[in-house]
Amino acid sequence: MGANSLKPGDWQAPVAVAAAVALCAAQYFVWVHAPVELTMGPVQKIFYFHIALAWWALFSFFVVFAAGVGYLARRSPGLDFWAGAAAEVGVLFSGLALVLGMLWGRAAWGVWWTWDPRLTTTLIMWFVYCGYLVLRASGIGGERRALVCAVVGIVAFVDVPLVFLSARMWRSIHPSVLGRQGGGLEPEMLTAMFVCLGAFGLLWLAVTGLRARQMRTAEALDALARENAASFH
Template identity: 55%
Template sequence: MIVFIMIFGILIIILQYIIWIYAPIEATLGIVQKIFYLHLPFAWWGMMSFLLVFIGSVGFLITKRDNFDFLARASAEIGVLFSAIALVTGSIWAKSSWGIWWTWDPRLTTTLIMWFIYMGYVLIQSLDISRRKKQNIAAVIGIVAFLDVPLVFISARIWRSVHPAVFYAKGGGLSIEMLYTVSAALVTFFFLWLSLLVLRFRQLLLEDRIKGMFFEIIKEL
């Protein structure tokens, strides 16, 4: 995990040069467009988190192993955080691009719905009910909730949307410099995402072990 954090620290410094010096200033939006290089990675890795929630949920229902539940739980928490940042940065971009902070565009609407669904998943994981019952309920929700994730991705393509489809139509209108920059941002924030995922997963494992030791001590008293 320390290695991932160090790599992210180095890459985020390099990324600043790429964003502010190498990448051109967009002709219409100006300097505000550069928030796109934060918005897209957080949105992208947020959805990757929800894919892991799906995988972890399926794995738990098949094997009943706690590690799969911990993976799904850690991924959901990070996905909710990253998606929230994506929604906020997207609103800032929208204000400059469309003149409003929010519009019920298909991409924005499906993303907001996705955020609420996974926030519900996180809340369920915090309920004070039977552990196995909670894990089973969360796993089912983690599987069903994933139906909205591909819908978010394709919403700008199947419905009339003001939201740009970035990786579409030969780059979605991005210049080669912008395409390189957003690719560098995706790689950079991958290491932040991975560091947080490993950290949270290890925290859940440690928390479970401590609780197990505590209950063993109580039994012996």
């Protein structure tokens, strides 16, 4: 098989399989390899999924930012599709991270929600990118929509560094896993955390790549439909 015989998206199947295997391995590392935390007990294991979802959500929004910059420079539709796909996955991952954080907070702090700087900036970020997705689904079409979304995606990224730095910039009860003094994690816990990060990274790549491919296909079908409609007039 020659190098040119590979179709766009052929890489997604092996990545999806690798993600499934890695996620299964992550279950072992979380529930068996990592010890039970003495204070919180098994509830602490929410942490491994929470942090993986949160970190890859932040990466998703960085991709939206980078793709927006790239689109303004090159006007490549592929970059717009990746921006849209990354935004959708980022909103999903950050939403799940918020839900898991609430479950963890209920066990650790006794409340479902507190207006902690980390939680507040994350919630604002989630709403901002939900608005970005609403804009993408609006009636603006074609290159104009891609151009407007690229600008909005760049501006929206302002909140992302605030989410990352909020626990260090302001007084926060949210734990800092990799702070200056370390996160206080046992080596087995760190291993489980990094395995989860890798597994969710593969999942992110598979899902985002598939969604970007779907967007490209939908755009091609819409263009074909417009051509066929024009030919009848």
